[in-house]
Amino acid sequence: MLSEEQGFGYLDLVEGARQLVGRYSFVSAYVIGHSVMGKPLLALRCGRGPRQIHMNGSFHANEWITSALLMRFAADLSAAYATGEPICGQQAERLCRQVTLWVVPMVNPDGVELTQRGAPPTHPWHRLLLEWNGGSERFSGWKANIRGVDLNDQFPAFWEEERKRRGVEGPGPRDYPGPYPLSEPEAAAMARFTESIPFDMVLALHTQGREIYWNYRDYEPAEAEELAGRLGRASGYKPVKLSGSDAGYKDWFIQQYRRPGFTVEAGYGENPLPMGGFDQIYVELQPLLLEALRL
Template identity: 60%
Template sequence: MAFLVRERDGSYGYGEMLKDMNRLQERYPFIQVDSIGRSVMGRPIPALRIGMGRKEIHCNGAFHANEWITTMLLMQFAEEYATACSRQAALGSFPAEELFGQTSLWLVPMVNPDGVELVHRGAAPEHPYYRQLLAWNGGSEDFSGWKANIRGVDLNDQFPAHWEAERERRAVAGPGPRDYGGVRPLSEPEAAAMAEFTRRHRFELVLAFHTQGKEIYWNYRNLEPRASEAIALRLERSSGYKAVKLGDSDAGYKDWFIQQFGRPGFTIEAGIGVNPLPLDQFRDMYEATAQVMTEALACLAEPQWEQDRDRE
C-alpha cells in the first residue's frame, strides 16, 4: 500500500494534516475540503468530503489530544478511498464508485488541534495559556498525556447528553489534562462546532475514533435504534474489534448523537496500550479501522438500509 500519510519517527500534528489535505485535494479534485469552525486559539477545524450520495456518514478523530494517531487513520482512509474511486477499483470488497455515488463521507480528522499541538510541542513561555497550562498540568512541562483542549476541558465530556451525570461521575472540579467537562455543555468552540456541523447535516451514522482498547461502543441508555447492535456486530466481524454494550458513560459525542437524532452512533477504540499509542501500531490499527469505515459505508449503500431505517 502506498501511504500519503507516512509512518513517521516523530509526530503527526495540525501542520502535517493540512499539508496532506492539500496534497489529497490536488491529486483528487473531487475531494471537498471545508471548515466546521475554529478552535480556542483560532485554528480552523477542517472537514473533508468524499462522495456525492444523499446518504451521509461522518467520522471524526482526535477529540482527545493524545489520541492524535486517529487523525492519521482517517487521513490514510481518505487517500485509500479516493485512490480507489479514481482507479474505478474496489474499496475492500466493495466497488468504490458505487459507494461514492450512493454515500457522502464527511471526515473531521482533528477535532482538537490546539490540544494536539500542545501534546507535540509543549507550551513555551510566550504561549497565551502558559501559566495556566503548567498549573493545570501539575507544574510539569511534559504534556504527552494531555487529552483536553487548550483550556483544560475534555471535549468528549462536553455534549448535552446527561452532562450533569457525567460531571458528577468524573468529580473533576476544574481544568486539567483530562476528564473536566467544562462549566456547561458545549462551552468550548470545538465541541460547539461539532454539534452545529452535525445539526447541519443528516448523518445516517457516525463513527467517533478514539484509542485504545480494540472495542466498538454502540449503545446509549437504550436510546439507540434497533439496527445499532446488528451494525456493531458487522463491524466486529470485519475488524476483529469487540462490540461492547457500554454503561455508566455520558456526555460524549456518540451519546449525544444517539440521544438527539435516534440514529446509529459508534465509538471506535482503536489499538491497544497506553496513550499516546506508538506509531509502530499504525499499520495494524489502520487495517482494522479501514475495515470499520468500509463496512459502515457499505451498510449505507445497501437498499435494505432505508427499509430498516423507515421501520424504526
C-alpha cells in the same frame, strides 16, 4: 509526514487536505469552526451519494493517531474511487455513488499540538497549562483542549450526570467537562456541523482497546447492536454495550437523532499509541471503516 518522534500534527493534516483537494475534484474541504487558539477545524467531503456518513478523530489530544488513520482512509478511498480499483474487496466507485462521507480528522488541534510540542515559555497559555498539569512540562498524556476541558464530555446528553461522576472541578489534562455543555468552540462547532447535515450514521474514532461502543441509554435504534456486530466481524474488534458514561459526541448524536452512532477504540496499548504501530492498526481499521459506509 508520519514522524515517529513528533507524530501526526495539525500542519500534516492541513497539507494532507490540500493534497487531496488538489488531486481529486470530488474531494472538498470546509472550515466548520475554529479552535480556542484560532486554528480552522477542517471537514473533508468525499463521494456524491444520498446517504450521509460522518467520521471524526482526535477529540482527545493524545489520541492524535486517529487523525492520521482517518486521513489515510480518506486518501485510499479517494484513490480507489478515482481509478475504479477495489479497496479491501469493495468497489469504491459504487460506495461513493451511494454515500457522501464527511470526515473531521482533528477535532482538537490545539490539544494535539500541546501533546506533541509542549508549552514553551512563548506559548500564550504557558503559565496556566503548567499549573493545570501539576507543574509538569510533559504533556504527552494530555487529553483535553487548550483550556483543560475534555471535549468528549461536553455534549448535552446527561451532562450534569457526567460532571458529577467525573468529580473534576476545574481545568486539567483530562475529565473536566467544562463549566457548561458546549462551552468550548471545538465542541460547539461539532454540534453545529452535525445539526446542519442529516447524518445517517456517525463514527467517532478514539484509542485504544479494540472495542466498539454502540449504545446510549436505550436511545439507540433497534438495529444498532446488529450493525456493531458487522463492524466487529470486519475488524476483529469487540462490540461492547457501555453504561456509566454520558456527554460524549456519539451519546448526544444517538439521543438527539435516534440513529446509529459508534465510538471505535482503535489499537491496543497505552495512549498515545506510537506511530510505529500505525500500519498494523490501519490494517485492522480499514475494513471496519469501509463496512461503516455500507451500514
